[in-house]
Amino acid sequence: MTAAAARRWPAEGVARVPYWVYSDRDLFEEEQERIFRGATWNFLCLGAELPKPNSYRTSAVGAMPVVVTRDAEGKLHAFENRCAHRGSLLCINERGEARDIVCVYHNWSYDLAGNLTGVAFRKGMAGKGGMPPDARPDENPPRKLRVETIGGLIFGTLSDKTPPLEEYLGPEIAKGIRRVMRAPVRVLGGYSQMLPSNWKLYMENVKDSYHASLLHTFFTTFRLNRLSQKGGLVISETGGNHISYSLAADTGGKEYEQAGMRAAQEGFGLEAPQMLHHVDEYGDGIGLQILSVSPTFVLQQTRNSLAVRRLVTHGIERTELVWTIFGFADDDEAMTERRLQQANLIGPAGYISMEDGAAPGFVQRGVNTAADVLSVVEMGGRGIKSEDTRVTEASVRGFWTFYRAQMGL
């Protein structure tokens, strides 16, 4: 019996989450098969991370190591980072330029599409050794991923059953991606965080628009939310993908900075609020847009700070959160500086995201000995409909709707 079959989801449906989902080791293995190697699209990297033909970079799908390449003609490919021979990693560097991929262990070589092209000493040396004539060295080749892109984001899937990317995303999510990815990208840098928690706890955190103003008190402490910010939540039909957005509280004008200074003089506010000065580069007044695509992709616009995030599931309680922060090739110096300053809001030291590295771990520590207890997820009702409020857990329930469908739970 599979781990999923041995478990029964509570009768209340996605308004309850049983804590065993974060601690069942067999379930973790099954997720690799049914979710990450299943009918899902997994974000691999930005196209801008492979700027030239004949280049590669490594990534992951769940726990599986993956190589993403751009071949001589500029075509993108992705395949498992595992040699057909002894299973060694093919690429041991994070990125590089290459016309072919050569396994370091026994020099078996591959083209950039992941096809085995050469076996060292296949015919032996001086008539001795080598493989039998009927040997099939590519009997167990690295698995190839189907690759699709949207707005310069590269996604891959290992399953033939995955619908086309656009369909998987749903029209509103696709629109939200194209909105942010408005021009050719310039990568500004990256880093990662090792989270002491299950991957699903981080994804729930991302989709949980309810916690934002409660856990992250940076904006309220410094009285930076001057107006009740209008916003809302968009959830894809599958439940798995979401957008949470809010309008910028200010128009980015002097008024805002002066208010900030005033608050600072009164002992509230920031001394240097210029850091937050937002330019409405999209012309729609939206100051925050968090977008997720299940299983593990996040696209974030926090004012002028833009980033993609993905997860590598190293273990049941060990998840790496990989950040790539970017701007656009046509940014002027002032915009680049603005993005770098606003990067203070995000990442492991981010004013508003530092807590997100730890909070999933707090849950993990709390529930490890409560496998059969249920979490009540009823903020905003029990459904997964889009709403014009963010005081709801609808997109968390959306995630579990997606999860249950994938896992057959």
Place this chain on the structure above:
Amino acid sequence: MNVETTFKVQELQARYIQALDGDKLEDWPNFFTEACRYLVTTADNLAQGMPLGMIYATSRAMLRDRVRSLREANVYEAQRYRHMIGPPVLEEGEGGVVRARTNFMVVRTMHTGETLLFATGVYDDRIVLEGSEAPCFKEKIVVLDSRQIDTLLAIPL
């Protein structure tokens, strides 16, 4: 480089890490010039010519904002650092500014007792030696060897 300069730099570095390790965060901005540059980045970002930092400040006011946020806004478990630094390698700059490159290691101890080698890297500093507030940092670039941070980076490095 004369012995006196070396001594001044080492003394500044020692007081700097003592302030951080002793939870005297309010003193931290005073180790910098009013207009300054403090950047925590990774060796990988630098090698690729990428400007991104995890923490980035261009004034003492921004450093004070960070301290106030850590004290009043951000939520993180009680923890402390222990910095160990090596001897600085000095280079004479212009206008009484010295460049100092100093290896560091930081061990982080959580309130639970869990102790972890948290960060290693190099401080690439520009230090002002003349003036009423000297010596102090005009620029401090914290270059982390690893691009990976365990859980979060709350206290500055």
